[in-house]
Amino acid sequence: MLQITDFFLMTDLRILLWDIDGTLVRSPRAGAFRDYTIPVMESVFGTAGRLAEMSVSGMTDWQIVLEALASAGFTPEQVRGRVRELRERYVAELERVSALPHEEPLFQLLPGVREVLEAAEAHPRYRSALLTGNVEPAARLKMRLVGLSDFFRLPGAFGDDSHDRRDLPALARRRISRRLGIELLPTQLIVIGDTPNDIACARHFGARAVGVGTGRVNSVETLRPHNPDLLLPDLSDTEAVMRAFDSL
Ligand SMILES: [Mg+2]
Numbered sequence: 001m002l003q004i005t006d007f008f009l010m011t012d013l014r015i016l017l018w019d020i021d022g023t024l025v026r027s028p029r030a031g032a033f034r035d036y037t038i039p040v041m042e043s044v045f046g047t048a049g050r051l052a053e054m055s056v057s058g059m060t061d062w063q064i065v066l067e068a069l070a071s072a073g074f075t076p077e078q079v080r081g082r083v084r085e086l087r088e089r090y091v092a093e094l095e096r097v098s099a100l101p102h103e104e105p106l107f108q109l110l111p112g113v114r115e116v117l118e119a120a121e122a123h124p125r126y127r128s129a130l131l132t133g134n135v136e137p138a139a140r141l142k143m144r145l146v147g148l149s150d151f152f153r154l155p156g157a158f159g160d161d162s163h164d165r166r167d168l169p170a171l172a173r174r175r176i177s178r179r180l181g182i183e184l185l186p187t188q189l190i191v192i193g194d195t196p197n198d199i200a201c202a203r204h205f206g207a208r209a210v211g212v213g214t215g216r217v218n219s220v221e222t223l224r225p226h227n228p229d230l231l232l233p234d235l236s237d238t239e240a241v242m243r244a245f246d247s248l
Pocket residue numbers: 019020021022023057058193194195215
């Protein structure tokens with residue numbers, strides 16, 4: 001039988017939905033993703049369109065591809081027809097490039113990330129999952145490369161689910177609710193990310209929004225006008241971050 005304490009635990013439960021790029025990890029060099037993305041787009045479509053000039057922070061992978069190729073005359077339908085091939089080649093290329101000897105790693109953990117994930121895992125109020133514009137195999141590969149895979153055993157929502165990030169929180173809620181066998185409320189979801197798009201997707205669904213100032217494009221100052229529930233310069237002070245999460 002359900003105990004009163006279980007009920008409290010269920011309603012107090014919070015799901016931390018983590019963005020990847022600029023929130024958990026970043027490339028040592030700005031725009032490094034173009035090195036492995038442009039050749040793949042050229043091999044599938046004959047061109048990478050205007051990808052080289054685009055600022056892609058906060059965009060989903062398919063949104064990036066659709067926008068980059070629109071200027072080269074590709075319709076969304078033409079792109080969609082080759083999405084599976086593009087994803088397979090992209091992930092294979094990412095895997096190949098990450099295995100090459102590098103002076104510096106392809107992705108670096110941002111300060112305090114592992115400690116906050118560990119603190120959340122040790123706390124009964126929190127579970128972590130991914131909510132990212134990356135296609136799922138790329139997201140999982142990045143987590144493997146930085147040694148974070150074990151923190152993300154719950155299902156999440158990914159760039160292959162929709163080109164519109166605002167669709168992702170509802171998908172994450174449905175999948176995680178099913179996995180945990182409970183009906184999560186939107187307010188039990190906390191979306192953590194480094195761009196206005198992360199905040200907007202949380203708002204769209206009625207989830208909580210946490211902005212972190214560790215992205216390349218945005219800072220605490222540029223995120224503030226988007227009114228996240230919490231704004232953190234970075235995740236380096238584990239105790240302060242966990243105390244801030246406790247207020248949500
Ligand atoms: Mg990001």
